Amino acid sequence: MKKWKKGFVALLSCFFIVLVGCNQTAHDHSSGEKEMQVTSHESASMTHQSFQPTATLGSQVKDFRFTDQEGKEFGLQDLKGKVWVADFIFTRCTHICPLTMPIKVKLDQELRKKGLDVPFVSFTVEPDHDSPVVLKDFAKKYSDDLHKSHYLTGYSFEQIQKFAKSSFGQELIQMDSGVKHGRSFYIIDTSGKVVKEFDGTEPDYHHMLQEIQSVPTS
Known part of the structure; x- marks a missing residue:
């Protein structure tokens, strides 16, 4: 009888230890998920807060003539008399560009x-x-529609x-992981001057449309 009681107590103790261990693991897993969620939220918040405009509004865009995605020459003279949007990208970008590209397309x-004729120029x-x-x-x-995109x-x-x-x-910095660049959308007026600048990761289309429409076209 005594041996049976000792065995029962030992078995009960083992069950209790396993139960506590499982609860602790579940708690640690839950805490880990919460920590990851908080870290992700803080990272997104930091990305938003770190936006700093770079352009001096009213500054003139320097003359350029480069090559577009069709292999054709394209430059500042082709944009004369038009309001246009500029940004900086690169195809292997994994941080900024995946955020700004869909917003640019939607804009x-x-x-x-x-019915607004606004070219988009990406360097x-x-x-x-x-x-x-x-x-x-x-x-x-x-x-699929790149008619107004260069x-x-x-x-x-x-x-x-x-x-x-x-x-x-804008400062471009060469790094081992690629090129560090900003996320601004720049609005250039018909005379080639930078007149407005937006955070390209913020999809406030109503505000951007209003601002673009407010730029004089003559």
């Missing part, structure tokens, strides 16, 4: 609905890799680095 669609910051063919394949992942290459990194700084105040 283009909204502008067309209103790659990795020209050694982003050939016209690579740029076109990249752009088509987001939209993805430019055909220059050295040093050239685009200087151009980005002098025209838009």
Whole structure:
């Protein structure tokens, strides 16, 4: 009888230990999920807060003539008399570009609905890799209609680095993981001056449309 009681007590103790262990594991897993959620939320918040406009409004975009995704020359003279949108991208970008590209495409669609002729000009910051063919394949992942979109290459990194700084105040930094660049959408008026700047990761289409429409066209 005593042996039976001892065995029962030992079995009960083992069950209790296993139960506590399972509860602790579930608690740790739940805590881990919550921590990941908080970290993700904080990361998104930091991304939003870290946006800093770079352009000096009213500054003139420097003259350029590069190569677009069709292999054709395209430059500032082709934009004369038009309000247009500029940004900086590269096809191997994994942080900023996947956020800004869909917003840019949607903004283009909204502008067309209103009958507005607003070209979008994207300068790659990795020209050694982003050939016209690579740029076109990249752009088509987001939209089949590239009629008003110009993805430019055909220059050295040093050239685009200087151009980005002098025209838009944007710093391009070469890193092991790629090129660090900003996420701004720049609005350029008919005379080639930067007149507005937006956070390209914020899909406030109503505000952007209003601001673009407010730019004088003559």
